[in-house]
Amino acid sequence: MMRLPLFEFRSPHTLDEIARMLDGEGEKAMLLAGGTDLLPNMKRRQQVPRILVSLRNIRSLHEADFDGTGARLGACVKLSEIEKDSRYRNGYSALWQAASQVATSHIRNLATLGGNVCLDTRCLYYDQNYEWRKAINFCMKKEGETCWVAPGSDRCMAVSSSDTAPALIALGARVRLKSLAADREVLLTDLYNNDGMNYMTRRPNEILSEIRLGPSHRWKSAYWKLRRRGSFDFPVLSVAAAARLSSDGVVEEARIVLGAVASRPLLAEDAAKTVVGRKLDEETIANAAKLASKIAKPLSNTDFDMSWRKKVTLEFVTYALRELRGDDMSAERRQLLGHG
Numbered sequence: 375m376m377r378l379p380l381f382e383f384r385s386p387h388t389l390d391e392i393a394r395m396l397d398g399e400g401e402k403a404m405l406l407a408g409g410t411d412l413l414p415n416m417k418r419r420q421q422v423p424r425i426l427v428s429l430r431n432i433r434s435l436h437e438a439d440f441d442g443t444g445a446r447l448g449a450c451v452k453l454s455e456i457e458k459d460s461r462y463r464n465g466y467s468a469l470w471q472a473a474s475q476v477a478t479s480h481i482r483n484l485a486t487l488g489g490n491v492c493l494d495t496r497c498l499y500y501d502q503n504y505e506w507r508k509a510i511n512f513c514m515k516k517e518g519e520t521c522w523v524a525p526g527s528d529r530c531m532a533v534s535s536s537d538t539a540p541a542l543i544a545l546g547a548r549v550r551l552k553s554l555a556a557d558r559e560v561l562l563t564d565l566y567n568n569d570g571m572n573y574m575t576r577r578p579n580e581i582l583s584e585i586r587l588g589p590s591h592r593w594k595s596a597y598w599k600l601r602r603r604g605s606f607d608f609p610v611l612s613v614a615a616a617a618r619l620s621s622d623g624v625v626e627e628a629r630i631v632l633g634a635v636a637s638r639p640l641l642a643e644d645a646a647k648t649v650v651g652r653k654l655d656e657e658t659i660a661n662a663a664k665l666a667s668k669i670a671k672p673l674s675n676t677d678f679d680m681s682w683r684k685k686v687t688l689e690f691v692t693y694a695l696r697e698l699r700g701d702d703m704s705a706e707r708r709q710l711l712g713h714g
């Protein structure tokens with residue numbers, strides 16, 4: 375049995391108290407939301423904070439408000455709450471589809487949106503227990519010096535494996551970050567670095583307090599996820615797409631985002647540009663899919679063959695854009711779950 379290392383547990387009642395507790399502690403203090411990623415990581419000694427600061431008692435973090443200007447989602451809104459709430463099943467469908475496909479229903483009852491957005495990057499050489507990692511002399515991401523995926527590389531290429539991050543970026547999400555000194559708001563896409571070790575621009579003393587979405591009116595969005603087991607598994611490739619459509623189906627604005635092909639979600643900007651000003655006909659979709667798959671460069675540090683994963687990018691962008699056009703994609707979705 376893997377045991378948790380010793381740590382000090384703090385459970386404050388206000389965001390200001392949390393900010394004070396994080397201040398000056400650096401990497402020694404970490405925030406605990408649902409704990410579904412952090413606690414297993416601590417058992418495997420991938421992360422060993424001396425202090426855990428719980429977010430559970432901060433009521434505002436659990437609230438979700440919707441109005442004509444968009445949505446404000448507290449960081450501790452649970453993935454199961456998103457899954458059950460019909461307000462996410464309109465223009466925000468990509469978020470609903472992504473949240474509903476994270477892990478299992480038991481885990482989604484604990485897992486939070488903020489924790490999913492801040493999820494650690496993953497790699498076959500890193501997501502192992504302590505003894506396994508010790509046997510290979512560890513790796514650069516934790517305690518070692520070599521990258522076993524690309525020896526000679528000075529950058530870790532562990533994979534961004536959050537399901538909701540690509541969906542939220544496609545929806546143009548912004549996040550609020552609170553620390554003792556300041557409160558700032560950034561586009562979610564700017565929260566990530568393409569670096570498996572230093573994968574977030576969030577500072578250790580910042581609390582991600584809320585996620586903001588713009589209005590969903592006239593937007594359509596979709597999320598497609600490739601994983602080994604249809605029942606539950608981390609994504610090894612995902613595509614999120616969102617578009618604002620005119621009444622006659624012309625794309626006015628669009629974002630296409632690839633997940634699990636780099637250490638951060640990747641915006642496929644050329645692909646998105648190519649659909650703007652056009653209807654989503656087969657030729658436009660094929661052009662966008664080709665452009666998006668060009669930037670997908672999966673590595674061999676996760677499940678499935680990397681060249682096949684690149685090919686699936688093309689398929690998934692095609693599926694996502696057809697879904698935005700209004701096609702019935704239920705047969706393709708059933709196939710992915712293994713019930714085809």
Ligand SMILES: Cc1cc2nc3c(=O)[nH]c(=O)nc-3n(C[C@H](O)[C@H](O)[C@H](O)COP(=O)(O)OP(=O)(O)OC[C@H]3O[C@@H](n4cnc5c(N)ncnc54)[C@H](O)[C@@H]3O)c2cc1C
Binds near residue numbers: 406408475493494608
């Ligand atoms: C069996 C299994 C399967 C899984 N499958 C998937 C999957 O398919 N897809 C997927 O995306 N994830 C998956 N996960 C990972 C995890 O369950 C989810 O990512 C979950 O949403 C994490 O949220 P949490 O609230 O539990 O985060 P925690 O574990 O509490 O925290 C995760 C990280 O985020 C930080 N953090 C949390 N909240 C904040 C905040 N408000 N501000 C700043 N930092 C914060 C923590 O300090 C920690 O570093 C799986 C986990 C397990 C055990």
Ligand code: SF4
Binds near residue numbers: 496515521522
């Ligand atoms: S990509 Fe390299 S450094 Fe990063 S976790 Fe994997 S083996 Fe370690």
